[in-house]
Each structure stands twice: as C-alpha cells, then as structure tokens.
C-alpha cells in the first residue's frame with residue numbers, strides 16, 4: 001500500500017490532532033460531503049468508464065501518453081493551487097486549505113523534470129481541453145470562490161482514492177523505477193492515513209457555513225469538474241490512438257499520419273518556439289513548400305536521367 005494509505009505513525013503532532021477532528025463520522029443527508037458523494041455518483045461512474053481510464057487501469061498506457069497526462073495535471077493543479085492560495089483566508093475556502101498535505105504542483109514539477117529534462121517548461125504546452133478546465137478554475141477562484149471547494153473535492157478526494165490504484169498500475173506498466181520517479185504526483189508524503197484525512201476533509205466541508213442553494217451550486221460545479229476531467233481523458237485517448245506502438249521513450253511520438261495536425265503536441269507552429277518539431281509533420285510541411293517540391297522534382301529528373309544514361 002502507498003504511504004498515503006499507511007497508519008498514522010510518523011505523522012506530525014498537528015496532523016494527528018487535526019485527524020481527531022474527523023472522528024465524528026455520523027453523516028446527515030444535508031451535509032455537503034454527502035450531497036457531493038451522492039450528487040456526483042453518476043459522473044464518477046462515467047469518469048471511471050472513459051476509454052482512457054479503462055485502458056489505464058488495464059495497464060494499457062504508453063509512456064508518451066502518460067507524460068502528456070502528467071502535463072495536463074500540471075496545468076490543472078497550477079491553476080487550482082493558484083486559486084486556492086488566493087482564497088486561503090476566504091472563509092468559503094480557508095478550512096480546506098491544506099497546502100502541505102495536498103498540493104501537487106511541486107510533485108508534478110519533479111515528475112515533468114524526470115520525463116522531459118531540466119528544460120521541461122519549454123517542452124510542454126497546455127492542451128485545448130485542459131485550457132478550458134484551467135479557465136473555469138480561474139473564473140471560479142476569482143469570481144465565485146464559494147465554488148472552489150467543488151474543484152478541490154473532485155481532484156484531491158479522487159487522488160486519495162482511485163489515484164492510489166493508478167499509481168501502482170503506472171509504475172508496473174511503464175516500468176518506472178522503484179525510486180518512484182515519475183509518479184511523485186500520486187505520493188502524498190504528508191498524509192499518513194488517507195482514509196482518516198478524507199474524513200477530516202469531509203468534516204471540514206460540512207462545517208462550511210453554506211445555504212442550501214450554495215450547496216446545490218457546489219454539487220453542480222463538481223459535476224462540471226468531472227466533465228472537464230472526462231474531456232481531458234477523451235482528448236488524451238484520441239492522442240493515444242494517434243501514437244503507434246513504437247512511440248519511443250523520451251523521443252517523438254510516431255504518427256500514423258491521421259488526425260488533426262493542430263492537435264499534434266509537437267506541432268512546431270502551435271508551440272511557437274524554435275527547435276525540433278514533430279518529424280512526421282515537419283516532413284509533410286516541408287514537402288508542401290513549392291521550392292522544396294521544385295528541388296525534389298529536379299533531383300528525381302537528375303536521377304532518372306542518370307539511370308537512363310547508364311542503362312542505354
């Protein structure tokens with residue numbers, strides 16, 4: 001079992017005290033935690049049944065795709081944690097502010113450094129579906145902070161639950177080192193007991209001073225957060241299908257030539273940066289240049305002429 005699932009030994013005194021807050025687990029149907037659990041059940045089922053998640057659970061994930069999933073998480077958590085930092089003293093969110101225990105930004109930076117190298121920031125970009133999710137998180141954090149809890153709930157409670165299954169699958173399927181490089185995202189080093197921490201988090205959500213209408217809006221927002229996640233999964237699934245089996249670790253994904261060029265994560269124009277682009281799309285783009293076409297035709301004419309001369 002991962003460290004987040006282990007017993008409370010080694011936890012800081014403060015952590016243990018906070019866990020004790022959660023001991024009263026008698027739930028009422030009007031508690032936000034219950035409303036969220038019930039109100040997102042269908043979304044959870046749908047998310048678990050997306051092709052990307054099903055393949056992932058079966059260990060059918062290519063390293064290149066896992067890296068892109070990590071990139072999507074990086075942009076998502078950077079937005080989420082920026083907005084949580086902004087609202088850390090706002091009573092609608094403050095009791096749920098657990099930067100030491102939950103925040104994933106640094107862990108994701110370590111994973112991306114492992115996968116892409118020191119200059120990982122220059123090598124990644126935010127995908128279309130992730131950008132929509134990120135935009136919504138910023139909107140909520142800045143204009144409807146009472147809904148921020150929905151986004152935190154959807155991600156962190158999931159990470160502390162099913163995320164722990166994914167960690168083991170990824171480690172095995174991608175043959176990642178036992179040193180846990182590349183899967184830091186799944187390691188909650190400051191949470192000694194995930195079940196207890198989730199109980200504490202539920203208790204904190206239930207203690208927020210919220211009217212019925214706001215609770216309903218939060219549940220609605222959590223379902224929206226699930227939809228954003230599913231859109232990211234669907235996008236990853238599509239990219240996964242365009243990667244052939246030979247996609248090389250650390251190299252460029254090999255394309256089958258199908259699909260929308262603008263969605264190619266290595267598409268140089270979209271990156272707007274110098275440096276090597278996707279080899280397939282670079283070759284296709286070059287072949288479309290009139291000058292290159294002229295040179296190619298001239299070369300072919302010379303070769304044909306030489307062959308004819310030799311044969312005659």
Ligand code: HEM
Pocket residue numbers: 033036037044047048053057153154155157158159161162163165166195198226229
């Ligand atoms: C790999 C597929 C998944 C598996 C196997 C899985 C498994 C689980 C399990 C077993 C729980 C119950 C934990 C508990 O009651 O303590 C849970 C809860 C949760 N999961 Fe997932 N999950 C998956 C995918 C997702 C996804 C994709 C999301 C959202 C992006 C998500 C969000 C949540 C949330 C928010 C909870 C907390 C429910 C609550 O107690 O209120 N899960 N998950």
